[in-house]
Amino acid sequence: MTAIDDLLADFEILDDWEDRYRHVIELGRDLPALPDTDHAPGNKVKGCASQVWITSAVDDASGEPVLTFQGDSDALIVKGLIAIAFMIYSGKTAQQILSTDAGEVLGRLGLSGHLTQQRSNGFASMIQRIKSDAQTALHAEPPRFESP
Template identity: 50%
Template sequence: MTAQPRFEEIVENFELFDDWEDRYRYVIELGREMQPLDDALKIPAHKVEGCASQVWLVPSVTEGEDGVARLDFRGDSDAMIVRGLIAVLHALYSGLPLREAANVDALGELSRLGLEAHLSAQRSNGLKAMVQRIGDLTRAAA
């Protein structure tokens, strides 16, 4: 599976920054650009367990013009860096056919950003929990 163009753009932009402070600011900016999740959707069924921050992911499946079911999701967090990580995951997954989304090696793709070496253990575990949740939701929908 090749990464989505939006994710490739994030990878390319990451390479432009010389230090991790700039990369963190970029990830936070990606999170700021996301639409906030309506409070009515911040319910236990959408909450991601295993994150130090409050995290909600709301999946949706849409039918593309080609008749193929495609993954999308909305998300939010009370931590700006985590909102940014949700935006990165959205760029990786959103719009993929369900069958492809279920086979994404998200941790492998995310390793291209070098995040694992620069996130705290709690944030890293939270990111893995979000990836697991997206995978579970995708497999259930497929």
């Protein structure tokens, strides 16, 4: 069972939007802390009303780039949305990230109809950033080893 399957199961139990909203906030509270040094302008996601920072790390050991993400926001609900984005994308290959539709997952969670336009746009900006990092990792040149 994936993290998203677990989240879908949680949301099925939560009948009303207020309970789901509180659950999203709890997900944000459980997000690991982003080091202060990563709250840098280069990690800031453009297009979010709240302040959002996302960093990515790439592991090429398997031959395919696998990305993991860390992030933070100054708004609790947005931190929860970051946590959901990471449940969808973190630990996946660049190709999986590029082929996964986060909007479809939000729809299955019943969140898409309950987010303000500003929050929806911010979430889309986060996803765009994650996919951009995946695209960069996919097209990065492998390290070259020089012969002695």
